[in-house]
Amino acid sequence: MLVSAAFFALLLTGTLAKPVTRDLVVHERRDSVPSGFVKEGPASPETMLKLSVGLYSKDISGLQKVLYDVSTPQSPLYGQHLSKAEVDEYVKPTDETVNAVTDWFKANNITATKDTPAGDWLSFSIPVSQANELFDADFTTFTHTETGTKAIRTLSYSLPASLKQHIELVRPTTYLSPRFGIAKASATIYAPVHVVPAPEVSTSADDACSGGITPACLQSIYGIPSTAAPNQDSKILVTGFIDQYANEADLQDFLEQFRTDIDPSTTFSLETLDGGSNPQDPSQAGTEADLDMQYTVGVATGVPVTFVSVGDGGDGFYDVSTWLLGLESPPQVVTTSYGETESQVGIAEANKLCNNYMQLGAQGVTVLYASGDSGVGGSNDASCSAFVPTFPSGCPYLTSVGATTGTAPETGASFSSGGFSNYFGVPDYQSSAVSSYLSTLGSTNAGYFNASGRAYPDVAAQGNEVEIVVGGSTVYVAGTSCSSPIFASIVGLLNSELLAAGKSTLGFLNPLLYSGAASAFTDITSGSNPGCNTNGFPTASGWDPVTGLGTPNYAKLRTAVGL
Numbered sequence: 001m002l003v004s005a006a007f008f009a010l011l012l013t014g015t016l017a018k019p020v021t022r023d024l025v026v027h028e029r030r031d032s033v034p035s036g037f038v039k040e041g042p043a044s045p046e047t048m049l050k051l052s053v054g055l056y057s058k059d060i061s062g063l064q065k066v067l068y069d070v071s072t073p074q075s076p077l078y079g080q081h082l083s084k085a086e087v088d089e090y091v092k093p094t095d096e097t098v099n100a101v102t103d104w105f106k107a108n109n110i111t112a113t114k115d116t117p118a119g120d121w122l123s124f125s126i127p128v129s130q131a132n133e134l135f136d137a138d139f140t141t142f143t144h145t146e147t148g149t150k151a152i153r154t155l156s157y158s159l160p161a162s163l164k165q166h167i168e169l170v171r172p173t174t175y176l177s178p179r180f181g182i183a184k185a186s187a188t189i190y191a192p193v194h195v196v197p198a199p200e201v202s203t204s205a206d207d208a209c210s211g212g213i214t215p216a217c218l219q220s221i222y223g224i225p226s227t228a229a230p231n232q233d234s235k236i237l238v239t240g241f242i243d244q245y246a247n248e249a250d251l252q253d254f255l256e257q258f259r260t261d262i263d264p265s266t267t268f269s270l271e272t273l274d275g276g277s278n279p280q281d282p283s284q285a286g287t288e289a290d291l292d293m294q295y296t297v298g299v300a301t302g303v304p305v306t307f308v309s310v311g312d313g314g315d316g317f318y319d320v321s322t323w324l325l326g327l328e329s330p331p332q333v334v335t336t337s338y339g340e341t342e343s344q345v346g347i348a349e350a351n352k353l354c355n356n357y358m359q360l361g362a363q364g365v366t367v368l369y370a371s372g373d374s375g376v377g378g379s380n381d382a383s384c385s386a387f388v389p390t391f392p393s394g395c396p397y398l399t400s401v402g403a404t405t406g407t408a409p410e411t412g413a414s415f416s417s418g419g420f421s422n423y424f425g426v427p428d429y430q431s432s433a434v435s436s437y438l439s440t441l442g443s444t445n446a447g448y449f450n451a452s453g454r455a456y457p458d459v460a461a462q463g464n465e466v467e468i469v470v471g472g473s474t475v476y477v478a479g480t481s482c483s484s485p486i487f488a489s490i491v492g493l494l495n496s497e498l499l500a501a502g503k504s505t506l507g508f509l510n511p512l513l514y515s516g517a518a519s520a521f522t523d524i525t526s527g528s529n530p531g532c533n534t535n536g537f538p539t540a541s542g543w544d545p546v547t548g549l550g551t552p553n554y555a556k557l558r559t560a561v562g563l
């Protein structure tokens with residue numbers, strides 16, 4: 001055997017710093033530090049990082065087909081939602097993937113735990129030094145300038161070439177969003193809602209709404225029943241982040257003022273994730289959390305509501321969705337009034353998170369997200385030269401809720417975010433509604449949006465001058481943050497009636513909404529959502545990217561869902 005002297009020299013001087021067998025290939029990379037952040041310097045080598053690896057599922061397209069089958073009223077499988085175990089069969093990685101990744105972990109002394117029962121998300125903690133070596137990364141401390149919050153991320157990471165077919169992504173890595181666990185109450189997170197002045201009284205045609213939006217007003221304009229839901233197995237979950245605490249005394253005060261017909265001690269249950277809590281001092285009452293609880297408990301009469309408070313140390317949407325995927329019987333409605341800018345989420349991550357919602361939908365969970373509060377601008381960045389889609393509203397497996405204002409008539413709220421995803425293509429269920437809109441739109445806003453993307457919002461509900469109690473005071477708030485819990489209440493009440501009638505709950509709504517149920521919505525045809533120095537999108541008859549299909553009519557929805 002001939003061994004060259006040069007080879008020995010390399011070994012002896014340690015120039016072969018990395019084993020040649022690693023064969024790393026760049027997996028995700030960003031060219032620059034995202035705006036709003038500054039680079040502080042290398043993360044200290046011994047700091048422990050918690051990383052998650054997302055593995056390819058065995059048959060995600062099979063699950064997508066099943067989701068549409070169980071959610072499309074014309075399908076013979078409509079309403080036949082899958083159990084968690086059935087969903088997991090589609091989602092779990094193949095044995096080949098599991099073995100390849102397990103071997104890689106073993107070779108690197110990594111002990112990983114499953115974040116989901118299907119095992120498609122695995123988490124582990126390793127020091128920065130090992131993470132830099134393993135992924136050929138450069139984990140660095142970044143500071144979010146606006147809030148001063150720090151996060152450790154890398155602008156690039158690599159994977160062994162042999163694992164690329166098994167691993168979708170590693171997170172959090174290249175993606176630096178001013179969201180959960182990174183920044184608190186950043187302006188680019190569209191919660192909490194903002195307080196607005198009290199409306200001028202008596203301008204409304206509908207007396208119940210003359211002093212602002214209240215449960216009685218919503219019952220009047222949308223026909224929402226005030227009687228107690230007939231079945232207690234229909235449940236609503238409200239998510240809470242960024243130290244937004246739901247105050248029980250505020251809820252009681254709200255019910256005493258606005259629901260004199262029900263027991264004012266009606267309250268919610270609490271779940272916590274990531275060390276979250278729900279302190280009850282009035283000074284800590286959160287505007288967003290109080291709004292969300294008051295417009296679920298106070299509108300979905302008799303439907304049990306749970307508040308999940310997610311701690312700052314956690315990882316927002318990821319942790320809530322993986323937690324829900326671990327539950328044997330998840331709540332049938334989940335409403336979230338938080339979101340972020342789509343482009344700040346890496347496409348691989350956006351895609352796999354969106355698949356978490358696909359799995360929930362297949363199990364019969366209605367996932368609702370507020371569409372955002374900055375019109376087509378998406379964030380508070382006025383300098384945008386293209387519209388800024390929000391996440392996760394662009395995910396096709398959930399229902400995005402925009403906002404209206406006024407009741408005489410009800411018009412699209414100018415802040416109601418809506419538009420077209422750059423990550424997700426238009427799903428079949430909305431392609432005809434969206435192409436009708438686009439042909440009406442003509443060349444307006446051409447070049448500002450991606451006409452082949454998934455379009456949102458899907459529906460709308462009141463989002464301005466909504467009356468709530470916070471810290472003992474009655475105030476008015478505005479935002480799509482109002483609209484999502486209001487819509488959740490309607491779905492929760494319908495689900496309760498469906499269960500009482502021995503039928504299955506609604507689950508993923510969109511195929512139903514865009515087909516049979518479209519006429520159960522009041523079409524909103526005035527208003528627009530300006531941003532990026534444009535007039536934004538105009539509302540139109542039929543679906544539009546300000547108010548979706550319109551606002552709900554409870555009686556018509558009952559009929560549309562077969563009640």
Ligand SMILES: *[C@@H]1O[C@H](CO)[C@@H](O)[C@H](O)[C@H]1NC(C)=O
Pocket residue numbers: 107108109
């Ligand atoms: C794994 O741990 C063993 C025993 O502690 C050690 O000999 C080996 O070098 C470690 N391997 C890596 C890649 O860290």
Ligand SMILES: *[C@@H]1O[C@H](CO)[C@@H](O)[C@H](O)[C@H]1NC(C)=O
Pocket residue numbers: 421422423424425426450451452453454
């Ligand atoms: C537009 O949307 C499509 C469909 O999701 C996508 O494939 C394409 O990359 C998007 N284009 C841009 C410029 O983002």
